[in-house]
Amino acid sequence: MAKKVLIVGGVAGGASAAARLRRLDENIEIIMFERDNYISYANCGLPYYIGGTIEEREKLLVQTPQAMKDRFRIDVRINSEVIAVDTAKSCVTIKSKDRGVYEENFDNLILSPGAKALRPNISGIENNRIYTLRNVPDTDKIKAFVEEKKPSGAVVIGGGFVGVEMAENLKEKGIKTCLVEAAPHILAPFDEDMVISAEREMAQNGVNLYLNDGIAGFTDTDCGVKVHLRSGKVLEAEMVILAMGVRPDTEFLRASGIELGERGHIKVNERLQTNIEGIYAVGDAIEGVDFVTGGKTAVALAGPANKQGRIAADNIAGIPSTFEGFLGTSIIKVFDLTAARTGANERTLKAAGIDYKTVHLYPMSHASYYPGAFNISLKLLFDMEGKILGAQAAGYEGVDKRIDVISTVMSLKGTTADLTKLDLSYAPPFSSAKDPVNMAGYAAENIRKGFSHITTWDEVFESEEDFVLLDVRNTEEYELGHMEGAVSLPLNELRNRMEELDKSQKVVVYCQVGIRGYIADRILTQNGYQVQNITGGYLSAKDYLY
Amino acid sequence: MAKKVLIVGGVAGGASAAARLRRLDENIEIIMFERDNYISYANCGLPYYIGGTIEEREKLLVQTPQAMKDRFRIDVRINSEVIAVDTAKSCVTIKSKDRGVYEENFDNLILSPGAKALRPNISGIENNRIYTLRNVPDTDKIKAFVEEKKPSGAVVIGGGFVGVEMAENLKEKGIKTCLVEAAPHILAPFDEDMVISAEREMAQNGVNLYLNDGIAGFTDTDCGVKVHLRSGKVLEAEMVILAMGVRPDTEFLRASGIELGERGHIKVNERLQTNIEGIYAVGDAIEGVDFVTGGKTAVALAGPANKQGRIAADNIAGIPSTFEGFLGTSIIKVFDLTAARTGANERTLKAAGIDYKTVHLYPMSHASYYPGAFNISLKLLFDMEGKILGAQAAGYEGVDKRIDVISTVMSLKGTTADLTKLDLSYAPPFSSAKDPVNMAGYAAENIRKGFSHITTWDEVFESEEDFVLLDVRNTEEYELGHMEGAVSLPLNELRNRMEELDKSQKVVVYCQVGIRGYIADRILTQNGYQVQNITGGYLSAKDYLY
Numbered sequence A, B: 001m002a003k004k005v006l007i008v009g010g011v012a013g014g015a016s017a018a019a020r021l022r023r024l025d026e027n028i029e030i031i032m033f034e035r036d037n038y039i040s041y042a043n044c045g046l047p048y049y050i051g052g053t054i055e056e057r058e059k060l061l062v063q064t065p066q067a068m069k070d071r072f073r074i075d076v077r078i079n080s081e082v083i084a085v086d087t088a089k090s091c092v093t094i095k096s097k098d099r100g101v102y103e104e105n106f107d108n109l110i111l112s113p114g115a116k117a118l119r120p121n122i123s124g125i126e127n128n129r130i131y132t133l134r135n136v137p138d139t140d141k142i143k144a145f146v147e148e149k150k151p152s153g154a155v156v157i158g159g160g161f162v163g164v165e166m167a168e169n170l171k172e173k174g175i176k177t178c179l180v181e182a183a184p185h186i187l188a189p190f191d192e193d194m195v196i197s198a199e200r201e202m203a204q205n206g207v208n209l210y211l212n213d214g215i216a217g218f219t220d221t222d223c224g225v226k227v228h229l230r231s232g233k234v235l236e237a238e239m240v241i242l243a244m245g246v247r248p249d250t251e252f253l254r255a256s257g258i259e260l261g262e263r264g265h266i267k268v269n270e271r272l273q274t275n276i277e278g279i280y281a282v283g284d285a286i287e288g289v290d291f292v293t294g295g296k297t298a299v300a301l302a303g304p305a306n307k308q309g310r311i312a313a314d315n316i317a318g319i320p321s322t323f324e325g326f327l328g329t330s331i332i333k334v335f336d337l338t339a340a341r342t343g344a345n346e347r348t349l350k351a352a353g354i355d356y357k358t359v360h361l362y363p364m365s366h367a368s369y370y371p372g373a374f375n376i377s378l379k380l381l382f383d384m385e386g387k388i389l390g391a392q393a394a395g396y397e398g399v400d401k402r403i404d405v406i407s408t409v410m411s412l413k414g415t416t417a418d419l420t421k422l423d424l425s426y427a428p429p430f431s432s433a434k435d436p437v438n439m440a441g442y443a444a445e446n447i448r449k450g451f452s453h454i455t456t457w458d459e460v461f462e463s464e465e466d467f468v469l470l471d472v473r474n475t476e477e478y479e480l481g482h483m484e485g486a487v488s489l490p491l492n493e494l495r496n497r498m499e500e501l502d503k504s505q506k507v508v509v510y511c512q513v514g515i516r517g518y519i520a521d522r523i524l525t526q527n528g529y530q531v532q533n534i535t536g537g538y539l540s541a542k543d544y545l546y
Ligand SMILES: Cc1cc2nc3c(=O)[nH]c(=O)nc-3n(C[C@H](O)[C@H](O)[C@H](O)COP(=O)(O)OP(=O)(O)OC[C@H]3O[C@@H](n4cnc5c(N)ncnc54)[C@H](O)[C@@H]3O)c2cc1C
Pocket: A008, A009, A010, A011, A012, A013, A014, A033, A034, A035, A036, A043, A044, A045, A046, A047, A080, A081, A082, A083, A112, A113, A114, A115, A133, A134, A135, A162, A249, A252, A282, A283, A284, A285, A300, A301, A302, A303, A305, A306, B426, B427, B428
């Protein structure tokens, strides 16, 4: 008899698994359960449909149950919630809108229930003007409110990817929007110095940011909600979007014997098998290995969910296939700016006790002499063995490309030396003869080999040692603005004037982005000075000082 | 005493070597000789300055001799041609505009003389309306002619990168432009099926292409040149751009004992050393190893030249550094289209006797439901061990990114399986949850593992076997246009109607881009049919039939 495979959840992970499984095996019986009315929808497009960039609702529905049946002979059962899994009897219990409660047995089970938006127990949170956004019904509600009630103001709570996207999209609809974030900065996957440009972009586009401020409670008003912040500030708006993060939607597994992590994530091995034979889990609901630190992590993103769905299907069909860990590559459009990242950030590395170095560069997105080039703010994290630990970038062009290339090197366990050797496509509209990624490699290798001695503004501000702070930019640049206490000595005069510097004192140099500082470092070091160059230069100081 | 290093050529390779060498060593004496009046200019920007996209001439001059002196203490000698190298005496002879002929000895010599535009011995070629483009003086001449004489028509001869860029830029100036190419197609680094879209883009933008037609000769007219083609056609225009390729500018080395290849390229090892100790060579003038085939090759591109300059400097300063071979990654803007490639193409692989497979995909540049997405035509060449041999892509967005990612995987000796695992950044404006590069990996792995049986239109057209040609698209798509002799059987009806097909006969299926054909392949194969799916589908047939 043919195998019978049940799938819980009909979107990114679940539908991908179903389609792949059918392609691999015409005979397996495949039943896919979905609690909601919709399968295979574009979660990631929901904010843009609300904002109007995506105009047609149907575009969000990538596959319908009928289409999945016609093409893949999948038995799709919508409005069907799996409420329990009996691992001993290999069967699940379904609560169906049409059929009531019934059971279905399985040879294999794939769990892709995804995650639920958090709705913490804050006073006044039960208010029908306070929305969360996860699926199509949520979207329909928000869209209807926005279109029909034409609110003039909204408050978004939470500065993660969904919160930032929603703030942008509400603004696009002409709604006065505030965003509240309890942490000191939005977009936690980025380091502080890398997220400032995104915050600036939001502010410049009229989103009011309330950082470092939590929610104390909500109260009703005649025509809206009052949002009470911990700081005592009160925001008022006709609608609130709660985007405070997600938790795995795994309540129904509590009694199943399927092992869950501390925060409710399903534990899986490299083959995406749970502790129960024959049962696989994928997507937002799972906990896996952090590719960089080796620790446990959970990454709620569509790329991994889709790929894992396919991997689980392969394993069930007898094709050994593995998921080797989360790099956490992610990207966000913030109005005209793009911010992207991969691997670990400073916070994660510190928490894992991993020693690291950083370089911060501002290379042009393409040849500077060809119109339309912008600086990319690019930060690379690596260790003294040349292992790449992570990268973050922000800018107006070519950010996705550089992060994807670095992520690819990391994925293949390449090193900073490998970055210098990449043969990346160059013509003036696209890059420079030495691509920003090559440059990051050069800068990192110079540190590793001891040619370049780097420090950061953080370290400089915290330092208790005595040093001279040397600004090696032109006099005009210095006069336009410089760091307090900095002495001006333009790079091109350094060779002739270096006796002005006291050899017994450490010299900390900076320039605009770090290149002239590096050259000054080279000149002074070879003349017996003890030098440090501030990576990212004055431009990165601006980010700190904002 | 400090080492003395001489550099021949002051642009991409030479100037890069000089700057790096100074950073590594404050004491070395560095003299850089440049035959022309200019150093460090943006060769790659020259066509765009002529076309007006780059407005200011100064932008082309990345560094000046004075700036190189001030910052790097390089003794830059312009208008100074090195006319001979005496390897026994370790000295060079210079013919200088100011100083006459003199000698200079060296401890190390770096050769970066670049290449010269070809000017074959064709009757009538000595005509001052026939230009070549390599450097700033060439550019000034062409620019002056275009601006002052306001020609109404131009003929570009040669469809390589420079020819295509010049045709585009002359067109941008409102000049009626023809492009003549002796080979059947322009842009030889691309395979025929991949270059059609670039030819179409040129034609649609008003460049008249004369393919498969060589030059018989030129004749003077009152106010222009007649270009006589081998076919007998005659084109008339006020100016002609000769862009027939380049040859290494190494005449001055003929008697030096420095080993040159058949076509005059300088032979070097991985460390970029010539056969003479202490003498290094880099850039367009060298011959190196093809990263994919292992054969000899020469790649005249700025990325390698710049990187090699730095590598030679490292080796001279005592830091072992290698150049492991040419991948030949390159890219070109053709009006709104981008075409890029890396590694070997079919021609190279056939010549090297390397067995290969191809997949041709048309994935969207970003999520199809988010506005502004375009199909990317993406072709991957690989072998049955999963080694990636090359890739080519054309499209309107995200082409550079995908080729750079694939080039990165190749550079790190990753496989088609690795392509499937890359964690590339995804949000709707940038990509899809499974990026086009992942998709190429999936498609290739399916072939390797025997799940997918691929053929190409080439093979189909040449096949002498009997087969049924099956169009599995919708009836409406079929009716809008299909291949001659194709039978229509829409994919979604296949399971119910497959008995209509004769099991004893091979079934060749196609759909629009190859995905439905692949699914049909899966269904039929599992039911005992012998199936082949045409990679790239009907869309790629259109490219052949153009
Ligand atoms: C607004 C928004 C924007 C996003 N943007 C991006 C982005 O730009 N890039 C990116 O990478 N990711 C993005 N994501 C995240 C991405 O959508 C998820 O990572 C991905 O969908 C996870 O796939 P999954 O299969 O694990 O869960 P889901 O796609 O959420 O699917 C789970 C499905 O299972 C159903 N289900 C749950 N429990 C049961 C049960 N017991 N029985 C039956 N059915 C059940 C649910 O109803 C749900 O439909 C975004 C998410 C949201 C909400």
